[in-house]
Amino acid sequence: MEPSLAQAAAPDAGRKPGIERLRLLVADDMAATNREILHRMDSDVRLIPELASHLIAAGGKRIRPMLTLGCARLCGYQGDSAVLLAACVEFIHTATLLHDDVVDESDRRRGNPTANVLWGNQASVLVGDFLFTRSFQLMIKTGSLEVLGILCGAAAEIAEGEVLQLVIANDTASSEADYLKVIKAKTAALFAAACRVSAIIAGRPAAEAQALDDYGHNLGIAFQLIDDAMDYAADGATIGKNTGDDFREGKVTLPILLAIARGSETERQFWRRVIENPADQTETDWPQALRYIERHGTIAETLVRARLYGEKAKQALDIFPAGEARAALSEAVDFAIERAL
């Protein structure tokens, strides 16, 4: 029999790891970041702050800006640029979400109706553009061309990854390599950049910048693997994302890729039918998909992989001295993974 999800993913789970340690560590800087975000998303065109605040105020975890601030703390940084960059990465992320929801035709996010439902696709596209440009203005304020290069590179990679995701959507023949490429681009690139730039503004050596990049990169992959697993497991009402969204959109994520690879010919026919033409799915397809996924234990396997990336992320921190910042960043990895359980 397959091990249960909890056994597979957290064999030593005792106390549930939280993001609280990191949140407390950077509480003051995060308050300053929130003020910066509110200030920078303002505009005489009232629709802009209205729409942006719907998403930004809607209780996102602010994981990316927390990482920037936590890494800045780890690097002993004392200046003002960390807050600017924390706001910047949250803006890039928010702009991406706005465009994603248009692209995916999503109707709910974090338990709320999406901006495209409330204000229309047009406003979501244009306010997303506005937030993108604001994020670049925030980078420029740091005065560091190296920081600009890193964050713009990440933004370009995100866009490229989103296009690739669109290209391989509904394609049951797409490879695990393609899938990894997509999540590296659309999620890990911004996590990596959000962490790396802290070392740059702190003037730390290249090895430390690389270590923070590795930390963010591997954490980002783990984070996305968990997100994709949760779409087949979690209670939609609790996490505010609709369970089964990926399935209904015909998005080919790791739980499905593995189920296709291990399934019988009958199962593969099922996957081709529901993924290639998701609009024709019937009511019984979703429970059938869950049964096939459980049969091959592909959620548990996705979580196992997430833990492997999580371990790499934590190891990357080893070159930094032990202390509260390193411990908080390390615990954030456990949180990112075990929030699924």
Place this chain on the structure above:
Amino acid sequence: MEPSLAQAAAPDAGRKPGIERLRLLVADDMAATNREILHRMDSDVRLIPELASHLIAAGGKRIRPMLTLGCARLCGYQGDSAVLLAACVEFIHTATLLHDDVVDESDRRRGNPTANVLWGNQASVLVGDFLFTRSFQLMIKTGSLEVLGILCGAAAEIAEGEVLQLVIANDTASSEADYLKVIKAKTAALFAAACRVSAIIAGRPAAEAQALDDYGHNLGIAFQLIDDAMDYAADGATIGKNTGDDFREGKVTLPILLAIARGSETERQFWRRVIENPADQTETDWPQALRYIERHGTIAETLVRARLYGEKAKQALDIFPAGEARAALSEAVDFAIERAL
């Protein structure tokens, strides 16, 4: 009787002014710019260059990069940054067009089916994002934070203007001031930035940078006024834009604003009906709109205003020494206006 369009707009028209003089002046740099554009829009994700080249190769006039290159010539600039910035402004413009066509649900541009028709809204949004990020990467390559600030400021203004345009769409009570705000933001800001940055990379004094900004700003307003006038006059097949597009979308541009202001109560009722609910327009509404617009001569008046802005643009060049570059930039203004006739 109202004067004809040609009489109102070009009382001294003899030889038709062309963009050829500017095109010849910057021909070598434009060839380098085109190579840079092709190089920078490439990606392993083949959909990106396919979609981007559809729009970029589709015979746009490349007016913005020509302005950057022409102004750089006027400033005696000799380095490599002008070509990078010329490619950059074309990318910003192209990204904007891709998102515009999604927002406007357009089906034709420059005589071709739009990218959103051929590849879908999703691909258009995401490839637009990709080109935006590439444009920022091109700016960064110049190594000038001042250039970055100018172009990012313009990009933010464009996005803000597009949102404002969306907010006042279908609103016959919107003011001429709102309309001017929109065209300054969505068109003049990028024209101004495309010209100003040439003075910056050439290390010219602030007064010259400001003069080029004024030139681009006023030319941009004139250019957009003409575009908006042509939507009610030109032969769609010739200019590759559908005549009547703005009308069918309920977009409130100057020809309509003036017709509303001068119309009888019956006419104002007509405008409210067709603009506020454009989906309910009938076949006779478009010819009726043209009759009202002609009755009040609002196209001719739009062209008169365009000429006033055009004169300001030309005057802004006065602080530069006479010569081929100044003459070519001046003639580009006449072209921008008289292409309508």
